[in-house]
Amino acid sequence: MAAQVLQQVYKSLHDLLCHDTSSPQQASSAMATSVLLVVAFPLLALLLVRRRRLSSSTATAREQHLAKLPSPPGRLPVIGHLHLMGSLPHVTLCDLAAKHGRDGLLLLRLGSVPTLFVSSARAAQAVLRTNDHAFSSRFDSAVAGIIFYGPSDAAFCPYGEHWRQVKKIATTHLLTNKKVRSYRHAREREVRLVLDKVREAAKTRTVIDLTEMLNEFSNDIISHAVSGSYPRDESTNALFRELTEANSTLLGGFNLDDYFPVLAKLGIVRRMLCAEAHKVNQRWDELLDRLIDAHERRPASERGEESDFIDVLLSLKEEYNLTRDHIKAQLVVMFQAGTDTSFVALDNVIVELVRNPAVMAKLQAEVRTAVPKGKDMVTEDDLEGFTYLRAIIKETLRLRIPAPLLVPHLSMADADVEGYTIPSGTRVLINVGALSKDPSYWEKPEEFIPERFMEGGSAAAMDFRGNDFPFLPFGSGRRMCPGINFAMPMIELTVANLVYHFNWELPPGEKGVDMTEAFGLTVHRVKNLHVVPVVPH
Numbered sequence: 295m296a297a298q299v300l301q302q303v304y305k306s307l308h309d310l311l312c313h314d315t316s317s318p319q320q321a322s323s324a325m326a327t328s329v330l331l332v333v334a335f336p337l338l339a340l341l342l343v344r345r346r347r348l349s350s351s352t353a354t355a356r357e358q359h360l361a362k363l364p365s366p367p368g369r370l371p372v373i374g375h376l377h378l379m380g381s382l383p384h385v386t387l388c389d390l391a392a393k394h395g396r397d398g399l400l401l402l403r404l405g406s407v408p409t410l411f412v413s414s415a416r417a418a419q420a421v422l423r424t425n426d427h428a429f430s431s432r433f434d435s436a437v438a439g440i441i442f443y444g445p446s447d448a449a450f451c452p453y454g455e456h457w458r459q460v461k462k463i464a465t466t467h468l469l470t471n472k473k474v475r476s477y478r479h480a481r482e483r484e485v486r487l488v489l490d491k492v493r494e495a496a497k498t499r500t501v502i503d504l505t506e507m508l509n510e511f512s513n514d515i516i517s518h519a520v521s522g523s524y525p526r527d528e529s530t531n532a533l534f535r536e537l538t539e540a541n542s543t544l545l546g547g548f549n550l551d552d553y554f555p556v557l558a559k560l561g562i563v564r565r566m567l568c569a570e571a572h573k574v575n576q577r578w579d580e581l582l583d584r585l586i587d588a589h590e591r592r593p594a595s596e597r598g599e600e601s602d603f604i605d606v607l608l609s610l611k612e613e614y615n616l617t618r619d620h621i622k623a624q625l626v627v628m629f630q631a632g633t634d635t636s637f638v639a640l641d642n643v644i645v646e647l648v649r650n651p652a653v654m655a656k657l658q659a660e661v662r663t664a665v666p667k668g669k670d671m672v673t674e675d676d677l678e679g680f681t682y683l684r685a686i687i688k689e690t691l692r693l694r695i696p697a698p699l700l701v702p703h704l705s706m707a708d709a710d711v712e713g714y715t716i717p718s719g720t721r722v723l724i725n726v727g728a729l730s731k732d733p734s735y736w737e738k739p740e741e742f743i744p745e746r747f748m749e750g751g752s753a754a755a756m757d758f759r760g761n762d763f764p765f766l767p768f769g770s771g772r773r774m775c776p777g778i779n780f781a782m783p784m785i786e787l788t789v790a791n792l793v794y795h796f797n798w799e800l801p802p803g804e805k806g807v808d809m810t811e812a813f814g815l816t817v818h819r820v821k822n823l824h825v826v827p828v829v830p831h
């Protein structure tokens with residue numbers, strides 16, 4: 295009985311979040327869901343054996359602070375503002391913040407979870423710099439706990455000593471400039487493989503699915519960094535790709551416990567929510583065990599300059615007190631945090647170039663002038679002088695941020711933001727997608743104008759390394775992305791080669807690129823980019 299109620303609740307909530315609720319019919323369906331939940335909740339609550347309660351004075355103080363924050367009307371019983379989110383929360387939130395927000399802040403009740411949305415550069419600075427420590431944790435998610443072994447990885451692990459250690463490993467051992475440089479030949483080899491495939495298609499002017507090709511490419515690059523000091527292994531790379539996608543579906547989908555954490559404490563709910571995550575985790579486990587075992591058997595003398603992440607993590611086992619599960623968690627997160635973001639960024643750059651032929655021509659002129667005609671490929675040595683290429687990548691990361699709400703932060707102590715007290719335990723989403731289109735910082739913010747980042751341009755001084763708050767595609771502060779140095783050479787090298795060797799046309803009859811977006815762990819286009827490569831004369 296409880297399982298049936300739960301399944302119905304789950305389905306209703308899923309429908310609610312995955313569809314636009316702006317029409318009257320859908321608004322009434324939101325009300326129906328709410329009614330269903332009002333009826334279902336007492337039933338489910340009866341099943342809770344133990345329930346942690348905040349002391350009533352703490353709860354009252356907390357509610358008093360929250361009540362002072364601006365919040366939109368239309369809050370429904372139990373589901374709160376969940377029905378207002380729609381299928382593209384990063385877009386809906388911009389509208390809600392514009393209508394109902396104050397001082398760059400807006401409080402929504404998503405299910406039972408108070409969630410603060412931050413949508414001005416000043417408020418983002420107050421959260422990510424002035425109160426960086428207070429806002430540096432992550433919320434507890436059953437699914438993330440299974441996928442990331444605890445979670446004990448660098449991205450989903452709550453703030454604390456373990457997180458500090460694994461983040462340090464990421465920044466000082468796995469993703470340093472030196473380490474990234476050591477993968478240079480692997481990057482060039484993978485780009486060469488992409489060029490070979492494109493060249494084949496260009497011979498017969500065949501339409502190619504460039505999005506799919508770039509997705510595979512990004513995954514292969516990370517696969518190499520993780521375990522690739524072995525010969526290239528297609529089947530292992532394909533398995534990594536499949537499992538990373540399975541994780542993305544689990545993490546990016548609707549998870550009941552993200553909005554009703556108290557429910558997730560019920561054994562029956564936990565089992566239902568986590569069954570798929572356990573299956574996927576088991577497959578990761580088998581794959582990683584196999585690879586770690588193989589690395590352990592290999593003599594240290596065989597690990598060259600290009601040691602991969604598994605080699606590095608094994609060598610740090612004693613120093614950092616790492617268990618095998620800790621090592622696996624770091625490996626899984628490198629795929630999860632690194633692949634999708636880098637791929638989406640890369641794909642978006644190409645999409646913008648196809649949509650803006652004048653920008654494409656100017657970039658081709660930059661690359662083709664610097665690199666002699668007929669060269670086999672543009673190498674990383676050639677990239678140094680490509681200022682327009684760098685401006686294009688920045689402009690793409692401004693206009694189409696892969697993770698426009700960052701990863702949710704969680705406050706660990708009361709903190710003052712723009713004159714409001716944000717109580718400990720509040721979930722915080724920074725709408726960096728809104729910041730990078732704020733007209734008070736950006737001229738013509740909806741237009742693709744890479745020149746703004748060139749010398750003399752209005753944003754020439756802006757960078758994405760966490761110090762310019764209107765422009766935070768990688769976040770800022772303690773939880774900032776450690777993967778910039780890894781992602782940039784890969785994106786620059788690939789784009790430079792694709793525009794050096796080929797001109798790009800839309801398939802015959804296509805008038806433009808379909809830009810419809812879907813929200814998940816990252817925001818990506820629904821339809822893949824299909825293009826025709828043409829070898830220039």
Ligand code: HEM
Nearest residue numbers: 448449631632635636639697700701768769773775777781
């Ligand atoms: C264009 C590519 C990338 C973008 C746009 C990007 C963006 C982000 C963002 C927005 C966050 C969350 C920051 C926050 O919560 O405040 C993040 C975290 C993270 N990223 Fe990236 N990322 C990219 C590439 C990479 C790569 C290549 C790796 C590793 C190979 C990586 C590893 C991580 C990790 C481990 C975290 C968690 C940091 C923490 O919680 O302390 N990222 N990234």
